[in-house]
Amino acid sequence: MKAILTVIGMDKVGIVASVSQLLQELNINILDISQTIMEENFTMMMMVDITDSTVDIAEAQTQFKKLEKKLGVTIRLQREDLFQAMHQL
Numbered sequence: 001m002k003a004i005l006t007v008i009g010m011d012k013v014g015i016v017a018s019v020s021q022l023l024q025e026l027n028i029n030i031l032d033i034s035q036t037i038m039e040e041n042f043t044m045m046m047m048v049d050i051t052d053s054t055v056d057i058a059e060a061q062t063q064f065k066k067l068e069k070k071l072g073v074t075i076r077l078q079r080e081d082l083f084q085a086m087h088q089l
Contacts (some may be wrong), residue, residue, distance in 0.1 A: 002080040003050045003057065005064070009073025011042040018088065019044070019075070023069055027054045042073065047080070 007019060016035065023030060028048050035044040050057060061077050068075040 001050050003028075003048050004076075004078050005044075005046040005048055005086055006076045007042065007044040007073055009071065011037050011040055012071070015042055015071055015073060016044065018071055019046075020069060021061055022063060023048065026063065027052050027062055028060065048077075 005019070005023075007015060009015070020030070028050050029052070030046055031049055032047040033044065034046075035042075050060065053060060054061070057077065057079060064075045064077050067070075
């Protein structure tokens with residue numbers, strides 16, 4: 001199953017590394033990634049494959065909530081079908 005992971009916040013060293021490390025720990029594969037810095041604002045969107053994840057999506061979301069507090073950014077992980085439905089309204 002595919003999911004969309006978004007990260008938004010003030011730019012700082014280590015955001016990509018920290019997010020990628022947690023994805024690796026959860027056995028979630030990055031399929032596509034787009035990242036940019038707009039002035040001091042960091043934005044990243046990833047399409048990931050959660051099929052072989054070692055945890056369910058709810059636990060992965062909990063783990064990313066912990067990471068977002070540590071990094072001081074906003075991180076959202078949503079199933080691709082729900083993400084697409086939300087953005088078609």
